[in-house]
Amino acid sequence: MNFDELKQQCLACQRCGLCETRTHVVFGQGVPDAEVLFVGEGPGANEDAQGLPFVGRSGQLLDHYLEAIDLDRSKNIYIANIVKCRPPENRDPAPEESAACLPWLRMQFRLLRPKIVVCLGRIAAQQMIGKDFSVTRDHGKFFDKQGTLFMATLHPAALLRNPKSKISAFEDFVALREKIEQVCDHTYNRALAGTCIPNTNHAAGAPAGGILAPGWQH
DSSP states (O other): OOHHHHHHHHHHHOOOOOOOGSSSSSEEEOOOSSSSSEEOOOOOOHHHHHHHSSSSSSHHHHHHHHHTTTTOTTOOEEEEESSSSOOOOGGGOOOOHEEEEEHHHHHOOOHOSEEEEEOOOOHHHHHHHHTTTOHHHHHOOOOEETTTEEEEEEOHHHHHOOOOHHHHHHHHHHHHHHHEEEEEETTTTTTOOOBBBOOOOOOOESSSSTTTTTTHHH
């Protein structure tokens, strides 16, 4: 299965109740061989309207951080979410909604086989790194999970609510750049090229748990 086939299946998804209130499925956006995968919580109103991840104010801020370290969703990364449909009123995804949607993210991971996964915010980090993960305490640290490095940083929406945290978040992105230079093969070689799919800390032992581990990469 390739990305186009997976996307077509996902667009028709009716695995949970979010399908009844969505405008668009927000499958993801980026290049098909990205070595760095960013994962957020779920679509907001703007994302639901456009069918693309992180296109509202939070997305604009994220793009500024990405640009600062020579990353671009159209050239050398991929962006996805834990859930592909907007939870009403932007509430947190319910456990059953996340569980129903995670197989899509697992398939995206298997197709990409990224070297680094960046969790944007608490919900993504607790799903992917460990259920007790604290973004406030452990943001910017890298955790090795079966050969893939996971890092969490503050969600852009949280930075808009608390601008004082922007410096800490930027330090996370600086650490990310250093790690990319260490472990990735082509991310920065194609900073000026790439094909978009339409619509430093040392690695530590990963916390126990996380819906996507162990064995989900295979």
